[in-house]
Amino acid sequence: MTEQTKKIEVVNTTKIFGKNSRRAAQLLNEGKSKSEILKSTGATVGVKNATFEVYDGEIFVIMGLSGSGKSTLVRMLNRLIDPTMGSVRIDGEDIVSMNKEQLRQVRRKKIGMVFQNFALFPHKTILQNTEYGLEIQGVAKAERNAKAIESLRLVGLAGYEEQYPSQLSGGMQQRVGLARALANDPDVLLMDEAFSALDPLIRKDMQDELLQLHHDMGKTIIFITHDLDEALRIGDRIALMKDGDIVQIGTPEEILMSPSNKYVERFVEDVDLSKVLTAGHIMKKADMVQIDRGARVALRLMKRQGISSIYVVDKGNRLLGAVTAQDASEATTSGKTLADVLVTDIPTTSPDTVLTDLFDTVSTTTIPVAVVNEEHHLQGIIIRGALIGALAGDGQFINSDRTVDTTVDTEQLMEVEVNNHG
Amino acid sequence: MDNLLPRLPFASWIDNGVDWLVSNFGSVFDGISAFLKGIVEGAVDWMDMVPSIVLAILFALLAWFVSTRRIALFTLVGLLFIDYLGYWYSMLQMLSLVITSVVIALVIGIPLGIWASQKSTAKKIISPILDLMQTMPAFVYLLPAIFFFNIGVVPGVVASVIFSMPPTIRLTMLGIEQVPKDLIEATEAFGSTTWQRLLKVQIPLAQPTIMAGVNQSIMLSLSMVVIASMVGAPGLGEEVYRAVTQLKTGVGFETGLSIVIVAIILDRITQHAGKKKQGGTIQ
Incomplete structure (x- = not known):
């Protein structure tokens, strides 16, 4: 939708109904209002100076x-x-x-x-x-x-x-x-x-x-x-x-x-x-970890962000599931992989779901709802605070272009990994 | 008053005008006269070749085809009754005059109506002329018709045409103008030409109204037959006129009744022809 060609261009288009349309047009250009023009010329202004593409x-x-x-x-x-x-x-x-x-x-x-x-x-x-x-x-x-x-x-x-x-x-x-x-x-x-x-x-x-x-x-x-x-x-x-x-x-x-x-x-x-608002409008950037990074990285990321669970994706950024901090911690001590402790039964929704249809899911889940597109790519997450904020009409909770940055923050990840190895 | 305004000689102007037309275009009028006479009398001869019972059945079948069985039955019985009374040939003469004048009225009237519906200036010109045609007493234009076309059936046809044309023009105009505005917009929005709009949408939708006009024209033309007989047009009208002048009440009643029967047949047939065509569900 970013590369747009203009199909129709309307430039300064005006329609005046009635006999004295020329005089009315002149008055219109002088900035007179619709009712003033009707009074002095008897002509009705239907549309004035419409311009759009x-x-x-x-x-x-x-x-x-x-x-x-x-x-x-x-x-x-x-x-x-x-x-x-x-x-x-x-x-x-x-x-x-x-x-x-x-x-x-x-x-x-x-x-x-x-x-x-x-x-x-x-x-x-x-x-x-x-x-x-x-x-x-x-x-x-x-x-x-x-x-x-x-x-x-x-x-x-x-x-x-x-x-x-x-x-x-x-x-x-x-x-x-x-x-x-x-x-x-x-x-x-x-x-x-x-x-x-x-x-x-x-x-x-x-x-x-x-x-x-x-x-x-x-x-x-x-x-x-x-x-x-x-x-x-x-x-x-x-x-x-x-x-x-x-x-x-x-x-x-x-x-x-x-x-x-x-x-x-x-x-x-x-x-x-x-x-009117959809999941896409209110979703936040998701914290996620690629599955082959291991439980230790996941745990570090969660600690750093102060969250209790994190979404796990594959290399193609497709959502696989989530792990909780507790499971990740156990995995690090017992030597299990992330795949072993992965919770796959997680709430998901599409970016086009309107908020009315989300209330139920959001109210019953303990982890944020994952927003995934048709290819099951993780687009973002929905947290309760943002949902309520958006309903209150607070603009800061709304993404007007319905996207959030979903690229994995590699720098942050590197840092975690360095700490991990050190 | 007499002294203030000089009396303009309208009457002599019109007389002079008629004289001028007759002396300069006499041959044209003679041609038209011969042509119309040929059509009317030819139609009578042609219909008279068929035995009355066969023709009555043919008309009944036509009635059945365009309207209902009830009307078909009435047509058969009614026509045979006229035959029984002995006015069959007079009826044919009248029918021929009526049909000829109605056909001429339609051939001129429907295109005029369509034209007037498209151009507001045409409408402004035609409307007062229609008022004049309908309100001017028919006897008044019977007189010049005699000068132009002599005594006989032709001035009767001409008078009938003039008298019966207005409803066809008016109702054609009305029917076309009554087609809803959004249908007109739809035809325009898809890129129709004026003719496409008229032929594919406006005229088909105006058809019931136009047929109502045709029906009115037929009725008015029938109402002219007695008047036309005064200038020598033959037919049932002539029988009525003779009965009236000779104070024969019984004959007058019989011939009058025959005219009524023909009128009912023509009326019912044309009324139904207007309604029947529209795709089953539209009244």
Whole structure:
């Protein structure tokens, strides 16, 4: 995620609705507020001077309450609404200056859109709905059928091809909406409050599936929502809007931990941190010892750090287990190896586990919970104090990039070994 | 008042205009007249070649195909009843006039409606003309129609077309405008051309409303047949007109009833044709 190419660049884009848009734009440049402009010209400022970038492959959430301009902003990205001023570049091409035909090609090839109330065509079957984007491009019937069926399979709707939208539940209809957008294989997906019309349980399922699809397909997704929990859950970065202004852009942690102003602060104050923060956010650097170093080294390390147990890893930094100070001490006297006294029944979790799901593990264990990734590499540990500190909203307990230094401190190790031999 | 404003001679302007058109474009009107007459009378001759019972069954089958069995049965019984009363040929003449004028009204009206739904200026021009067409008493444009097209079935067709076209235009316009905004956005967002948007989404979704307009046009055209008979259009309307002028109440009732039967058949068939197509679950 560090090498990022800009997929979409929005520069100083403004939308003013109403007749006196030129006069209103002038007032806007003079720094007048939305309500002052409405009073003196009768024009409504939808979005003012929006500037942001969306990186290739990220989920960028635009969030705000109704009337904040988020739907207008997303519609300017494919020019369903023409910006009054400013530019919108997709892959470096300014779509604002494109003619109708160029714009049509961008809409057909690069940008798919999913709508709040699904916007399925009621007179077409699910299959016909899904292949609509391909049909209007003149793709041959067999080919577009195949692509549409594949797209429906991706969203879990295989077998519903011949049904009509009205025969499906809301959640299923929105899957069709998603399949229709995916069938064109666009680089960018615009999702305008795509899950807002669904009930909470189905919404959560859809969020999970979207994250999974995003993980598998790597599309750039721009997601509009008024629901902060949803934004925090799926967004790599979030832009928060108020009255047509973007008030803050940042990762979910940045928005939560360092709100840029009072408005954002008030917005996020009721967030349940335990559902947003993950093990990765609160883990500390782990003390560990490689298994072939022996019990004596492990014991020394524990003494030095003042801890009663230590994690044992192999040469590839894969977690093998833990030893307690007592076992290590016994091993040194009886000549056993570390492997002989290794405790393998230890609590582990993945960096993506949210804190709510950690409470149980943390409360019952006597040694810190090990955070391991998919390859079973030890990433860090979770201690109770950090968990409680993070829940209290204390920023010093939170790693915003969700990593801690995991390299074994070789210098320290050398020192221990020297002492050991001496 | 009389002294303040000079009386402008509107009436003589219009008379002069009509005279000018007749003297300069007489051959054009003659051509149109011959063409329409050929169609209407040809259709009557063609339908009259088929025995009445066979034609009644064919119409019943058509009714069954586009609507319900009940309506098919009513069609069969109703048409045979008209035949029994002895107005079969008059009925065919009327039907031919109605169908011809409705087809012309649709061929002109539906494209106009679509155009007006796309361009707000077109709508602003067309709307007041529609108001004029619908409210101007039909007798008023029967007169110039006689000058242009002579006495007979053709001025009747022309008057029917003018009188019956507005609902088709209006409801086509309305149906297309009523397609939900987010569906339009969806077609746009996927890169549809204007024609693709119209043909694949807007017109299919507007179809029930457009069919309601077609239905209205047919009904209005039927209501014109008696008036058209005053300028010499043959058919059931002519029978009604004659019965009224000769104070034959019984005959008037019989012919009037025959018109009602045809009206019910056409109404029910076109109403159902609008509803039936939509994928099973949509009303």
